[in-house]
Amino acid sequence: MDYDxxxxxxxxxxxxxxxxxxxxxxxxxxxxxxxxxxGSIFDSSVEVLxxxxxxxxxxxxxxxxxxxxxxxxxxxxxxxxxxxxPVSFRVRRAVDxxxxxxxxxxxxxxxxxxxxxxxxxxxxxxxxxxxxIVEFLKELGCRREFDCVSKGFIFRKxxxxxxxxxxxxxxxxxxxxxxxxxxxxxxxxxxxxxxxxQDTVGxxxxxxxxxxxPLIVLDKVVGDYNRR
Numbered sequence: 001m002d003y004d005x006x007x008x009x010x011x012x013x014x015x016x017x018x019x020x021x022x023x024x025x026x027x028x029x030x031x032x033x034x035x036x037x038x039g040s041i042f043d044s045s046v047e048v049l050x051x052x053x054x055x056x057x058x059x060x061x062x063x064x065x066x067x068x069x070x071x072x073x074x075x076x077x078x079x080x081x082x083x084x085x086p087v088s089f090r091v092r093r094a095v096d097x098x099x100x101x102x103x104x105x106x107x108x109x110x111x112x113x114x115x116x117x118x119x120x121x122x123x124x125x126x127x128x129x130x131x132x133i134v135e136f137l138k139e140l141g142c143r144r145e146f147d148c149v150s151k152g153f154i155f156r157k158x159x160x161x162x163x164x165x166x167x168x169x170x171x172x173x174x175x176x177x178x179x180x181x182x183x184x185x186x187x188x189x190x191x192x193x194x195x196x197x198q199d200t201v202g203x204x205x206x207x208x209x210x211x212x213x214p215l216i217v218l219d220k221v222v223g224d225y226n227r228r
Contacts (some may be wrong), residue, residue, distance in 0.1 A: 034124040035192045036199045037209055037218040040185040046164065049188070049215055050153065053162060056153040056211060064153040068095045070170060071150060074135060074142040085109050090140065091133055095176050096151060101128045119202040121221050124193060149179055153184065160208055163189045190218050206217075 018144055041049055070093055075086040090105040106121030130136075138144070152165030165187050169181035191202045191211060209218040 001227060003052070003090075004053045004108050013201045014096075032123055033196045033198070034120075034122055035194065035205060035219075036120040036122065036227070037118075037190040037205055037220040038120075039216050039218040040183075041188055041190045041216045042185050043166075045215065049212070050164060052212060052215060053164070056208075057157045057162070064155045066153055067165075068151045068176065069093065069149065071149065073136045073145040073168055075145055076142045078139065086143075091129075095151075102131055102133050103127070104129045104133055114201055116222075117199065117202055118206040119198075121202075132142050144210075148182065149176060151176075156210060159192050159194070160205060161191050162208075163187070163191075188216055188218065199227075 001048060054063065057064070072091045074089040074091065076086040076089070077086045088107040090107065091102055092105070093102045094100040104127045106123075106125040106127075111121045134144075147170035149168040149170050150165045151168070152163060155162040155164070166171075166183040169178075169182060171179060192205060193218055194201050212218065
């Protein structure tokens with residue numbers, strides 16, 4: 001997301017990102033709907049969970065993907081007297097590869113329709129961008145909410161993605177290995193990104209989540225859905 005124009009051109013580009021909800025409704029083949037289940041597990045039990053996932057997921061011979069990312073959370077607050085929820089963005093880059101591209105993620109608010117759905121459903125969009133993305137978001141008026149470092153593994157079962165991650169407090173003065181953990185638990189997330197209207201995806205995810213019980217319960221988390 002490089003830019004060289006004035007403020008107007010910057011806002012026009014961000015408006016394109018924020019219009020993805022409408023685009024997804026108009027073009028059914030755009031994979032911009034995320035189906036999501038979340039949970040957590042104590043550090044003392046995470047190795048058992050990883051062993052279980054190795055047996056259940058694809059590519060058991062090569063093992064899961066690993067990641068180690070610095071992530072920055074931004075919120076664009078609504079102006080005026082409107083009570084609309086803030087627009088959430090995440091910016092991330094690999095800690096162990098300074099040459100890697102920054103990634104911008106737009107996170108829509110959860111849909112409040114059918115409460116019998118087995119998963120959270122929200123709009124999502126991932127975009128590779130230039131290294132000045134943090135300054136770009138600040139100029140738009142976005143509020144920098146927090147920084148963190150996440151490290152963990154990604155497992156896949158068909159189109160289902162499962163993330164097992166540990167969050168650490170970001171401190172630019174410390175080495176990555178010396179960062180303080182946020183909690184004594186690992187965050188676990190199961191998700192699928194698919195075109196709008198494929199609600200049967202949620203049933204497949206629920207079946208997969210049931211295979212991880214009672215070790216961990218993945219469910220629709222009420223509260224701040226704007227995670228990794």
